[in-house]
Amino acid sequence: MPRYHFGLVDSQTVADEGGQWLPDNDTAERVAKQIAERLWIDRPQLRNRSFAILVTDEDGERVCRVPIDPTH
Structure with missing residues (x-):
């Protein structure tokens, strides 16, 4: 089971050092949402800013980006 990291991003990234073990990319995207x-x-x-959750896999590859503000 791969590990996924959920960083908070704007102009900088607040890294998720621990991550979560999840079965697949679809599950990781649901968790990010x-x-x-x-x-x-x-x-x-x-709100009203460009913050998002950036999901990366254990190799540091981008899986998805989910905005905090649903209007962005």
């Missing part, structure tokens, strides 16, 4: 939804609710200061 859940994280983005929680941040949208819990961290209103991230």
